[in-house]
Amino acid sequence: MKPLGPVPAGFAAVDGELALGGVKISEWLAEAGDTPIFLYSGDMIAKRIEALRTALPDRIELNYAVKANPWPPLLEFIEPLVDGFDIASAGEWLLLDEAGIAARRTSFAGPGKRDEELRTAIEAGVTLNCESAGEADRALAIGERLGRAPRLAIRVNPDFELRGSGMKMSGGAKVFGVDADKAAGLARRVVDAGVDWQGFHIFAGSQSLDADAISEAQRNTIDLARRLANEAGITLPKLNLGGGFGIPYFAGDEPLDLYAVGEKLHEIAAADVLPGTRLVLELGRYLVGQAGVYLTRVVDRKESQGETFLIIDGGLHHQLAASGNFGAVVKRNYPIAVAHRVDAEPEEVVNICGCLCTPLDRLATQAHLPRAEVGDPIAIFCAGAYGATASPMHFLGHGPAREMLV
Incomplete structure (x- = not known):
């Protein structure tokens, strides 16, 4: 077994199901329409910035590093909460300009x-x-x-x-x-x-x-x-x-x-x-990283050489960092949950693999989790930074994931 990372504060269980902002993940998924999807919590971002303002002297200004997450609705949400923005390309400037920054x-x-x-x-x-x-x-x-x-x-x-x-x-x-x-x-x-x-x-x-x-x-x-x-x-x-x-x-x-x-x-x-x-x-990461969760579903369960594999409809093309292929020396598991059984006792050890045709597309190795069946939602946390745009979203033609600010 390989341990999982810690689930960020701000997520909770409601009737045994993962909830964000007091709303069950199943309700957010119903509103979004389908998986895979990134959900970003505006409340968690605002509270993180408020904590910084409280802890730091008034003299310190806060800039948001756009490379962490340049999704336009997120930029518009953050704009009144920070003092400035740091970009790494003219393309990022265009996003700010279009947002009126x-x-x-x-x-x-x-x-x-x-x-x-x-x-x-x-x-x-x-x-x-x-x-x-x-x-x-x-x-x-x-x-x-x-x-x-x-x-x-x-x-x-x-x-x-x-x-x-x-x-x-x-x-x-x-x-x-x-x-x-x-x-x-x-x-x-x-x-x-x-x-x-x-x-x-x-x-x-x-x-x-x-x-x-x-x-x-x-x-x-x-x-x-x-x-x-x-x-x-x-x-x-x-x-x-x-x-x-x-x-x-x-x-x-x-x-x-x-x-x-x-x-x-x-x-x-x-x-x-x-x-x-x-x-x-x-x-960048400190403001938005823990405020995002990547939701995907199990499309297949299979056994191979005594190991269980959960195949999901997402993968490294949306969450390259979680797969350990974005600068990691040692691959370790991000925080992960079976979203509709978030407070259930773990009962099986599984590998969670994406839908891409490459052995690199593994988002968890030997993770101890509650049992998940085909169609069940899987949550991968710490997905608010360096997720959607830091991943090869067009690799093998699967395309980008949805994004939603809640």
């Missing part, structure tokens, strides 16, 4: 921005987090042709990393950002060129559950930004501290101690570190 609330990071993307951002007034001296030069040239001063920040590759992070974004040779020893010189140059200077973006890592490690990285980030600004002899209007706040996916994971992180940031705020600088946290 202002360019001045938006910053654009990511290596390999094409000239057309730079032009689109400069014309709109989106802040460009430049990842290299070459990118900054191209932005300056495009701005000169357009007769507009680009809104520029510099993404810095710091000489430290976020300890224990699931995905390290800094420290050593990295595709992201300008190395710390070169960042001050570049900052001085772009400021002298007359850009609309927006400061630094320093993102050390992601998916950490260690409050001490996150606080250490935040302190190191602030110290580095202050040093770079002093070296360059420039003001620092804004510092994007990155994110790194993780959510528990697997057995043994403990939730991040948000209030411990907040306490350290309150100390920084009280010390008036970097006075006049806007401090921004860039969060």
